[in-house]
Amino acid sequence: MSWRSLLGIGLLLAALISGWSAWRHRASSTPQAAEEGSTDFVLKDFEIITLDKEGKESMTLRAPAMERNRADQTSMITSPLFLMPDAAGQHWELRASTGWVSPKGEELRLRGNVSGDSPKDGKTPPTTFRTDALDVLTEQSLARTDGRVTMTRPGLTQTGIGFQANLKSKQYSLLSQVKTRYEPNAAR
Template sequence: MSWRGTLGIALLLVAIISGWSAWRQREVPVAAAADDARSDYVLRNFELTALDQQTGKESMTLRAPEMHRNRGDQTMDITTPLFLLPDAGGQYWHMRAQTGWISAKGDELRLRGDVAGDSPQGSATPPTTFRTGRLDVFPQTHLARTDDKVTMTRPGIMQTGVGFEANLKTEQYKLLSQVKTRYEPNAR
């Protein structure tokens, strides 16, 4: 066999090996990443009750027309949620918003868009309402907070401020800055 024939066979083998190697190292389509963006499941027109891990008592109840659980990070996106959060006396704070989000462990709720919070009916403290654009709630510690503008009303008093923290169990709250108070005495 001539040197040209040997060189031809060697080049053919190199071409086959490099083609095979390139085929094995090609990029696999990113189907898994696109799959993670999809919902694991969707709930419609539901009521869900979560229990506290330590005591086994009700931590919160959620009612909403629709909820999507994200497959990738296991968080949940909610449309027009109504959260019912129990206070110390077994009454419920009502918290509504346009959208909601729940962390994977259920230890954080994020309410966004026209957030409305109303204190329990028949509670020992005067009826209290607050309105804000967004609110973060931590049901296991009974805390709620925002750094957005807040308007709070109670019978005879209206307060506005920027930043808000509340303990939903003890019904104690504080406005953090730019606080303005207007007293509206009852007519006798």
């Protein structure tokens, strides 16, 4: 056997070994399929404005972070600020520690240090409410909770269990165990 034959056999063996090695490593480095509960996308420091069927603003969302779940298409939001217009186009401000949005955006769930502040239009007294949890039906502009709520207006503080508010018409109801404190001097 000549040295050229030995070199040829050696090169053939090297090519086979390197081919086999590359094929084996390629199979192990193939990306795995996404898990069912993985994140679809992440937004950082963003603002989203949604429109209703007539093309008018129905809600604005500002937050430092949001992640959408790939499996059920719901979104988790960190420190959300929702701006919801009333009938006059003024904005209610709804804030919370965390938020959850349904796949089509028709339901919001705000949890932890929830605050709602009415528009400051100068026509109606400013109204605020505080609670630990609030559910909002965006298409109906309704907010509700079964928990304890504290509402304040100049000269008036109300607490109760259970709460419903129509954010468009600025009408609200405390549902049970309502206590009212009227301070006439503060209203002047």
